[in-house]
Amino acid sequence: MRTLIPVLLICLRSSPLLANPSPSFVQEDSLPLPTNFRAEYGDAIHIRDLRPKLKDVLAKCIHAERERFSGVQDLAYRDRVRALVIWGDPADTSSRRVVNETVTQNYFRAPDQAWSEPLGSREYDAAKRETKVELDFDTGSSARRLSDLPFFFEDLDRYDFRIDDRRVVMSPAAHDSVGANSGGMQDARVLYQIAFTPRSDFDATPEGWFLVDTSEYRILHFEMRWTDNVPFPAFLKGIDRVVVTRSKHGGVWLDDRIAGVIRLRSLPRFPSRVEFDLRTERVRVNEGVADSLFRARGR
């Protein structure tokens, strides 16, 4: 009779009448079963759908985002910004373009000390066919706390949210052992793809989506675009797509890369397109930052 239990579990978990359909047979936090679960054939098993509602996901996600840097005492990272300013068709390699790459070293120390040192930049102008390299001594400091929310959480009232997708992702080991050994399923993650759209037809705010890992309620990835309403419409035609990827460094999810494309209005001598790619490199979390960086400002 005990051989029936896995079958029953399969029935219960996958039944669209009892729970929403899962793409894979894995245990997820939205429909938990205790590890010492025992049942005989004929037992009534009381279950309820614990899958989080959109409101719960947003609330937990906002809380987790606020706490994202709570364990960070100091942080050092390097920004590499690559920009392509293009006149004409980007697919045409003969189009005039200006290529720029800028590298900046950044430091942060809790609670609110930040220091930025641009290291230098290089630029290539296809019209002049020459590359210029500048080493920069510009610096800046700021009273900044690393607890800022993504913009769509800062102005919740300006967006409508909806769950676009729910996806179960398993580790490779779990993927191989699923169905035979439930121990591998512990590594499975349930991801929610949540779309946000501006509530107003007049707001120059983007629409897009973000991906939430419900094991930690962290935002792992988000994308957005400005279509109908763009900021500075006299100059900007549209921002087609901006992709923000995150990865975990020392236990902290940081923006790893921001890439996007800006289309500009057709104005005489103005470029038609700007492409940018901003990457975070050499991230060091809680490895110490020299006091001398902040001493000069006495902050």
Place this chain on the structure above:
Amino acid sequence: MRMMPPTAAVLAKRLGVRVVFVIGLGFALSAAISTQGRAEEAPTPAGLEAYLDSLAATADTLVHWETLAPAEFLADSAWTPAGSDSARAHARRFDYAVLPSAGFSKVEGSRSGLDASLEVTGRPEIRLDLGASRAFGWKQWEGDAGLSVGWGGPPATRRVRERISGGPDPRQAERDEPAVAFSLAWERRAAVFGANRPFANSILAGLASLDRQEYLDRRAVTLGLSAKLTTITRAELAYEVRSERPLRAREHGLFEWSDEWERNAQADRVRTRGLVARWLWRKGVEDAIVVRVATHGGMLGGERDHSTLGFETRARYHAPGLQSIDLVSALAVAGGDAPAQERPDLGGVSNLRAYPTRAFVGASSYFVRLDIASAEDPLRDVSFLRWVKLQPLAFADGGAVWGERPWREFRTEFPESSDWKFDAGVGLRREVPLLGPILFARVDAAWRFDRSRDRLTWVFSLEP
């Protein structure tokens, strides 16, 4: 006949098992081939990292770096310049900027000139701003100069890019203001009438200057101290020496659709000295509380002894179907021998919109202004009119002016019912796609609730 029950029970049980098994298999298969959601449409990559990598790969397709960057950029893809060093970074630095400036007002006509700034970083931060322009209508040179010395915050031009939070932080600029700053400023400008009053009036008056009739020739020297009390609270104290004289108002200004402008009181010629204190709580640009207290004359010198008080609140709310609900309220009180330009008044685009500018002048004023902006574009579904983007609005104003002359002594007095004036109306607004502080052009049909014969007024205004 053989007895069936034991065997039947066993069979039924076994059959039941098979039924459950078949049903379970059916549910499992139905779940596996379900078409609900994208999770079932696309195979999920094994492993979170692999999945995130597959999403991140889309960023590569956006930027044509590999095809458009020159060979040396591609060969040295991890290029690391060794630019800054902390020793030099902490040294004092000089920055300067020179920019052309231009403007327009009904009295001055077009105006053009130059603005320049010099900034010395370090501790303290020192900033010098200079501006000079020539008004071709007024045929006068105008200008201003300001020197500020600040401690405890980065200078305005050193904004550290908001990188980690994944987007720009609108509050960062406020956090970057110096903790304490001294300033010394001189100005000679054609100031819009009413610019001395609390900030909502003055900002609107400045930006909506196309609607305004009267300007003052203002010369002022100000010595100020500013302190940031919290990240969103600021206190300012200034000593000012100011002289003002009325400039000839335009009799037929642009967008003047009313024949009641002549009622406006003229500004007084005045030379005054005084202290102005301001406390400001600001959360973003929509929510604010401002208290402004000014006292002139007496021991401080000057021609007139007078005091003014201003208290203003602004708040923005959101509701389904609406982009915003803005509520502004303001109280103004004048005492002593206050010049005409500092006496509380109501009427005009910044408060009672259905009434002419400065229709009511007195010792005290209070008003509440409600603006409701729709989130729905009525032309959204008309394909060839989508670009028009006219935003419907509704508004209501209420306010009162009481006391014929500025108060000579402290006493509690409230407006009578006849002092209250109300209006309401609807309008259309469109974003003006230009750089600068003006964001919207707006037309309103305002209806006043009184017994006058012609109660409908068309109001054109420019809004920040």
